[in-house]
Amino acid sequence: MLVTNIFVLSGSILIVEILTILAFFKSISVDARSKKTRGLTNFIELFNIMNMNFKNLININNKIIEIVYIFAILLIPIAFSPEELFGFYQFPKEFLLHSLSNILLISLSLKFLLEPNNLLNKLNSNRLAIAAILLILFSYFLSSIFSINQTASFFGREYGMSTNSFQTYLALTVIFIGMFVRYENINNLARIFISIIISTSLISIIGLLQFFAPNIFETFTFYHQDRIVSTLGNPIYFGSVLMIGIQLTLIYFLNFYRLEEKKGKEFIWPIIVLSIQYAALLLTLSRGPQISFIIGITIIFISYFMLCSKNIKKSLLVLVLPIFISISIISLPTFDDDNEFFDQLVERSGSLSKDLELSIEIQSGTEIISPNSFNYRGENWIGAFKLIRSWPNILDNSNSDLKRFFIGYGPDMYVYVYPITVPVQERIVISANAHNIFLNNFIENGLLGFSSIIFLIIVYLKISKSYLFKNNNDDKFYIISLLAILFSRLVEQQVGLAVISDLLFAYIVLTLIAIKTAKINEKNINIFKSNLKLFVPIFAVALISFSLFFISDNYNKFLSSVNLGRGLANLKEGEIEGAIKSLENASKYNDMSEVIETELFKLTYKIYQVENKRDSQASAALLPLMYERLYSFEERSPYSFNTQLFITTITWEMAKRNPEIFREEAISRYIRLRNLMPQYLGPQEVLANVLVAVGELELGKEEAKVGIKMSDYAGLNSPQSWWVKGEAERYLNENNNAIESFGNSIKEAEITTNLDYDIEHRDFAFLVLSNQSLGLIYENNDNQKALYHIQEAIKIAYNTGNVLLLDPRFR
Structure with missing residues (x-):
């Protein structure tokens, strides 16, 4: 890898040196006829020929810039794949965004090398807008440097799902600059708008196909078919893209196409396009995007009626x-849906470890899931405000880390601090976003990130202000409409989250405003007359090398995702050996992926469980191998919940085999797991249970009391905490307290299970254990009560499949 990077850097330097020589000679103004040296004259004539090719090179480079960003607009929203192909359905979008932006960065570097004055003057024509975009990028860069996980913040916590990474915002910034510097005339704008119309219409048609013919066009996602997702994999993401895309489509038809003036076919086809897009937005059933769209489109039509409309009836027809x-489209009959879908409450993000105790589910946040009946977004906001007030350390929540106020925890790091402030939960549910653009940015990027968004809003209002008071009504309408889109986007982002496609569209809107409000400065920049002229090739080399490094990294991630998808496909087909091999290859190309490590561990652990039943001694050899791999990944991702859960599980297995060696580490692992998820009842219950199991009775009893307090505070039931407390008290000979604790465990377990033996519920285990423990306590002084509780334990155990929990003499 090092040798490859050296060759890449050397090659880029050589290319830049050649182009620098050409640019240098191009900048020299020499009259060949005034020279007496014939050789020099011939050289200059040769250079004039080269200069013509030089201009052709500039034109080709400019065309490449436009082609690349047009491809990005067209392909990114449409690109999509099943998990069996790349591991993540969003991977193609992210890969295309990063790859195309890297190509664009190389072209911009060449443009800076070939015509630096032109590029700098172009950027200077709207330096406020450029500065606002670069400030956002800088906030991501600085926060990534001081992130709690630097690599994950720079490149994304999980490639294919790393919307908030520095690399993603770098890609968006490059596309913004590419569109801005490429603009020459209205034709460039028209091509951008047409690309958006095509892209938005295609994903709308695909969404309608999913609605009308679900068996023909499967979604590859986990949402119920009633909510169409198109190529976005999530109805909320789909709605966010449509919210922006439809408004841009409308602006083009009203401002560029002059729809009001058209008749016949020229009037009908835009109406059909808008109708298809509207129908798709309605079928997403996403309230946030729909309400935001209504706000934006209302502003657009009111401004159009007041400023541009010449025929009110025709304009109303365009609206209505x-x-x-x-509405007529979505009322048409549909084909029957034979597909089976997962629970619509749950959208898998990455991998669910359902086969392991305390499995971690990552949910989309679209439903009410709190035991306290708080809305999921409400929980996020309450937790976010708590974080902003205290800025706690992860693992040591009692201490504050005030530098986080300024730089945040790092891009894409919200998922690791969410468990600190979430209301007490029974289910382990993790959120990766605060579902509010300001709160999420403040937590991840600190005051700098929050200020950069405020600065962006102020700058865009300032640069748009002059156009709002111009006599040209078309310009007024254009600016007001684009500002309306930004406003509706901000409204939508108060309850939503951004992903690749809608972020791209949002940056396009910012670019369109920046292009329109750019002003030609009277004083032009000429870098060749400054002391910075030597900086041109150095900066170009840096940018090209930077982009080539990212291209190499993206290629590795591509190979990793291909192998991950192949591994998941093998798993689906039951080819365990092929799955392990593919996942191992995936890990080699991307050693930061938690999903890959999770799938590998699940496979290995299942193998261990099977082998353990056959040959306990032989299966023990797998434990240190699993531990070593997980420990290595823990060093790269210290706050990964799945990794902590898994390494704790393995350590406990080793502690059961060699308690004198692994007892202390097992305890510390369970404490660390609890500290990572301090508001979740499950880890607290298990920690107390483990402490009592290893003989730390007083500590176990105190932790059990904490679990009881947590459950009481949240209005939950915790039969396990009461049973653990009772066990500790029984062994401490506090029988009266133990009887009360076991009784409370039975009461709460009866509530949670409703004594319905036809369902599976973990709390049946504590009905068995608590009744059995009560029987053992009464055994020496009250035979009637002892007999009753023993019989209850046996009855429940045999009815619920918990026979192994019974003492051998009761089986």
Whole structure:
């Protein structure tokens, strides 16, 4: 890898040196006829020929810039794949965004080398807008440097799901600059708008196909078919893209295409396009994007009526007709749906470890899931405000880390601090976003990130202000409409989260405003007349090398995702050996992926469980191998919940075999797991249980009391905490307290299970254990009570499949 990077750097330097020589000679103004030296004259004539090719090179490079960002607009929203292909359905979008932006960065580097004055003057024409975009990027860069996990913040916690990473915002910034510097005339704008219309219409058609013919066009996602997802994999993401895309489509038809003036076919086809897009937005059933769209489109039409409309009836027809047609479309009959879907409450993000105790589920946040009936977003906001007030350390929540106020925890790191402030939960549910653009940015990027968004809003209002008071009504409408889109986007992002496609569209809107409000400066920049002229090739080399490094990294991630997808496909087909081999290859190309390590561990652990039943001694050899691999990944991702859960599980297995060696580490692991998820009842219950199991009775009893307090505070039931407390008290000969604790465990278990033996519920185990423990206590002084509780324990055990929990003499 090092040798490859050296060759890449050397090659880029050589290319830049050649182009620098050409640029240098191009900048020299020499009249060949005034020279007496014939050789020099011939050289200059040769250079004039080269200069013509030089201009052709500039034109080709400019065309490449436009082609690349047009491809990004067209392909990124449409690109999609099943998990069996790349591991993540969003991977193609992220890979295309990063790859195309890297190509664009190379072209921009060449443009800076070939015509630096032109590029710098172009950027200077709207330096406020450029500065606002670069400030956002800088906030991501600085926060990534001081992140709690630097690599994950720079490149993404999980490639294919790393929307908030520095690399993603670098890619968006490069596309913004590419579109801005490429602009020459209205044709460039028209091509951008047409690309958006095509892209938005295609994903709308695909979404409608999913609605009308679900058996023909499967979604590869976990949402119920009633909510179409198109190529976005999530109805909320789909709605966010449509919210922006439809408004841009409308602006093009009203401002560029002059829809009001058209007749016949020229009037009908745009109405059909808008109707299809409206229908798709309605079928997402996503309230946030829909309400935000209504706000934006209302502002657009009001401004159009007031500023541009020449025929009110025709304008009203443009407003109303697509709405009625879209309602008619979604009212058409559909084919039967034979597909089976997962629970619509749960959207898998990465990997669920359902086969392991305390499995961690990552949910989308679209439903009410709190035991206290708080809305999921409400829980996020409450927790976010708590974080902002205290800025706690992870693992040591009692101490504050005030530097986080300024730089945050790092891009894409919200998932690791969410468990600190979430209300007490029974289910282990992790959120990766605060579902509010300001709160999420403040937590991840600190005051600098929050200020950068405020600065962006102020700057765009300032640069748009002059156009709002111009006499040209078309310009007024254009700016007001684009600002309306930004406003509706901000409204939507108060309850939502951004992903690749809608972020791209949002940056396009920012670019369109920046292009329109750019002003030609009277004083031009000429870098060749400054002391910075030598900086041109150095900066170009840096940018090209930077982009080539990212291209190499993206290629590795691509290979990793291909192997991950192949591994998941093998798992689905039951080819365990092939799955392990593919996942191992995936890990080699991307050693930061928690999903890959999770799938590998699940496979290995299942093998261990099977082998353990056959040959306990032989299966023990797998434990240190699993431990070593997990320990290595823990060093790269110290706050990964799945990794902590798994390494704790393995350590406990080793402690059961060699208690004198691994007892202390097992305890510390369970404490660390609890500290990572301090508001979740499950880890607290298990920690107390483990402490009592290893003989730390007083400590176990105190931790059990903490679990009881947590459950009481949250209005939950914790039969396990009461049973653990009772066991500790029984061994401490505090029988009266133990009887009370076991009684409370039975009461709460009866509530949670409803004594319905036809269902599976973990709390049946504590009905068995608590009744059995009561029987053992009464055994020496009250035979009637002892007999009753023993019989209850046996009855419940045999009815619920918990026979192995019974003492051997009761089986």
